[in-house]
Amino acid sequence: MIEVSVVARHSQAQDICSFELARADGAPLPAFEAGAHIDVHLPDGLIRQYSLCNPPWEQQRYLIGVLKDPASRGGSRAMHEQMQVGQKLAISEPRNLFPLAEDAQRSLLFAGGIGITPILCMAERLHQLGADFQLHYCARSSERAAFVERLQASPFAERVQLHFDDGPAAQRLDAAALLAKPAADTHLYVCGPGGFMAHVLSTAKAQGWADERAHREYFAAAPVSHEHDGSFAVQLVSSGQILQIPADKSVAAVLEASGIVIPLSCEQGICGTCLTRVLAGEPEHRDLFLTEAEQAQNDQFTPCCSRAKSPLLVLDL
Numbered sequence: 001m002i003e004v005s006v007v008a009r010h011s012q013a014q015d016i017c018s019f020e021l022a023r024a025d026g027a028p029l030p031a032f033e034a035g036a037h038i039d040v041h042l043p044d045g046l047i048r049q050y051s052l053c054n055p056p057w058e059q060q061r062y063l064i065g066v067l068k069d070p071a072s073r074g075g076s077r078a079m080h081e082q083m084q085v086g087q088k089l090a091i092s093e094p095r096n097l098f099p100l101a102e103d104a105q106r107s108l109l110f111a112g113g114i115g116i117t118p119i120l121c122m123a124e125r126l127h128q129l130g131a132d133f134q135l136h137y138c139a140r141s142s143e144r145a146a147f148v149e150r151l152q153a154s155p156f157a158e159r160v161q162l163h164f165d166d167g168p169a170a171q172r173l174d175a176a177a178l179l180a181k182p183a184a185d186t187h188l189y190v191c192g193p194g195g196f197m198a199h200v201l202s203t204a205k206a207q208g209w210a211d212e213r214a215h216r217e218y219f220a221a222a223p224v225s226h227e228h229d230g231s232f233a234v235q236l237v238s239s240g241q242i243l244q245i246p247a248d249k250s251v252a253a254v255l256e257a258s259g260i261v262i263p264l265s266c267e268q269g270i271c272g273t274c275l276t277r278v279l280a281g282e283p284e285h286r287d288l289f290l291t292e293a294e295q296a297q298n299d300q301f302t303p304c305c306s307r308a309k310s311p312l313l314v315l316d317l
């Protein structure tokens with residue numbers, strides 16, 4: 001954990017604030033790569049992940065952008081309401097689950113709304129590398145698009161195209177045209193709200209983009225219906241203990257109530273912090289962290305949100 005202070009805070013767009021974090025003594029922060037995020041530990045015990053959006057060669061500060069989400073589970077509201085300049089908070093070291101393939105011939109960056117944050121950092125890095133790239137930034141309106149001034153003042157401004165839902169039809173995103181005829185040495189990066197990601201990624205798939213060249217980062221899991229959730233059991237291989245998981249509780253919650261602490265962060269199947277090995281049984285994967293191929297192996301799962309298809313899962317705990 002690293003102790004930092006909020007050294008600057010700026011409104012970047014309607015409901016979006018940026019927060020600049022630095023060590024109180026001015027010492028450098030750990031280096032990070034484009035696409036990396038930090039865990040921010042909020043005063044009331046919540047932990048939230050935010051992508052770093054400053055140029056990745058900076059070490060005196062971290063910059064994050066936070067959308068005040070009306071459906072906030074508390075994190076973005078706390079950031080907007082409590083994080084004033086001077087506020088101290090603890091953060092994790094940067095972790096990168098959305099790395100750039102830096103040797104690609106060409107990169108296409110697609111950002112929707114607050115999904116611009118990791119994409120901005122990627123654009124800075126690609127420009128530094130002298131790489132060929134194009135950035136498409138979609139927002140509901142210009143008032144809701146953050147960091148536009150920075151993009152327009154950047155040395156890669158001519159590589160950026162803005163698309164506003166309320167703008168003229170000619171400037172709207174035409175994903176099918178932009179993703180047509182994928183070249184083998186071009187990589188695609190997508191970050192934004194679920195509907196935006198589903199649209200871009202399904203278009204890419206239909207146009208023949210290989211999964212390993214279509215990189216993605218989710219901010220929040222789509223709401224999941226718990227209507228048909230059933231109960232099942234998990235067994236801890238170390239002790240043989242069997243725990244019943246009722247329909248209305250997660251595996252992580254039952255484990256915690258039994259004194260077995262699993263590290264948790266997003267609690268939505270996005271970050272992979274809780275990943276646990278499965279030795280027998282078949283999980284019902286509900287995460288966005290594992291790839292389809294990894295999920296199909298059924299040898300690990302995310303107990304914060306995933307459940308079981310078989311009556312018993314044997315866990316490597």
Ligand code: FES
Nearest residue numbers: 265267269272304
């Ligand atoms: S805590 Fe993030 S995937 Fe489980």
